[in-house]
Amino acid sequence: MSGVSVTKDAKGAAEAADDLVVLSNVNKHFGALHVLQDVNLSIARGEVVVVIGPSGSGKSTLCRTINRLETVDSGTITIDGKELPSEGRELARLRADVGMVFQSFNLFAHKTVLQNVMLGQMKVRKTDQATAAKKAQALLDRVGVGTQADKYPAQLSGGQQQRVAIARALAMDPKVILFDEPTSALDPEMINEVLEVMQQLAAEGMTMVVVTHEMGFARSAANRVVFMADGKIVEEAQPEQFFSNPRSDRAKDFLSKIL
Numbered sequence: 001m002s003g004v005s006v007t008k009d010a011k012g013a014a015e016a017a018d019d020l021v022v023l024s025n026v027n028k029h030f031g032a033l034h035v036l037q038d039v040n041l042s043i044a045r046g047e048v049v050v051v052i053g054p055s056g057s058g059k060s061t062l063c064r065t066i067n068r069l070e071t072v073d074s075g076t077i078t079i080d081g082k083e084l085p086s087e088g089r090e091l092a093r094l095r096a097d098v099g100m101v102f103q104s105f106n107l108f109a110h111k112t113v114l115q116n117v118m119l120g121q122m123k124v125r126k127t128d129q130a131t132a133a134k135k136a137q138a139l140l141d142r143v144g145v146g147t148q149a150d151k152y153p154a155q156l157s158g159g160q161q162q163r164v165a166i167a168r169a170l171a172m173d174p175k176v177i178l179f180d181e182p183t184s185a186l187d188p189e190m191i192n193e194v195l196e197v198m199q200q201l202a203a204e205g206m207t208m209v210v211v212t213h214e215m216g217f218a219r220s221a222a223n224r225v226v227f228m229a230d231g232k233i234v235e236e237a238q239p240e241q242f243f244s245n246p247r248s249d250r251a252k253d254f255l256s257k258i259l
């Protein structure tokens with residue numbers, strides 16, 4: 001009996017050692033609203049976690065706390081074993097390890113596509129201009145918008161802009177990329193070109209947290225689905241299990257509305 005438990009503990013320790021992002025007892029309020037309630041979540045290196053749940057359940061806030069775009073009231077967040085401080089140079093360093101892709105692209109409108117992908121490399125990573133340009137072009141090629149490098153964001157389609165935003169995130173060599181509803185602002189015919197890039201990243205082993213309503217993506221790319229409601233993680237499961245046999249009433253209700 002004890003042999004079994006020793007093996008299990010050892011495995012648990014090995015898994016914990018490979019956790020890249022760990023949220024422990026994270027609480028966050030907006031005034032009276034308890035938007036994150038004792039959230040515990042560990043994301044392993046190379047894992048793709050899809051976060052789903054009703055509007056207002058705290059999904060965006062969860063993402064934003066992971067790179068301290070939002071502070072937390074209590075609890076800890078560690079990135080690759082280092083606890084996120086609330087401010088300062090160490091925060092900037094850790095934050096650079098966490099890429100973020102937003103629903104609204106958030107590209108710099110007055111910079112070309114190439115410059116958008118060069119800037120962070122030069123400012124944060126102190127890469128020289130020629131090296132940054134070369135890497136930017138290679139990343140734009142990789143996400144299929146290499147020919148758009150000299151255009152401005154407004155001259156691109158939404159799907160192309162979002163792929164530029166992904167290239168910009170990749171340019172920082174992040175340890176993890178957070179995607180907050182990356183296809184929600186796109187016309188339907190452009191959703192797949194963005195999901196395909198994300199699928200490819202997932203297949204290459206990128207650690208990803210993806211808030212999305214694209215259940216096809218969740219089924220095919222996620223290692224784990226995290227279901228949130230009212231600021232809590234209500235349920236976590238492998239996609240197969242979650243979609244075929246959700247345990248909580250909240251998840252059943254949510255799935256019946258979207259599937």
Ligand code: ADP
Nearest residue numbers: 030033035053054055056057058059060061062
């Ligand atoms: P989701 O992404 O799941 O739709 P959010 O994390 O955006 O949810 O929001 C969770 C709740 O927190 C919502 O009720 C929202 O109105 C509220 N909220 C989000 N950001 C702020 C803010 N900066 N100030 C006050 N309330 C906020």
Ligand code: MG
Nearest residue numbers: 059060061181
């Ligand atoms: Mg949101």
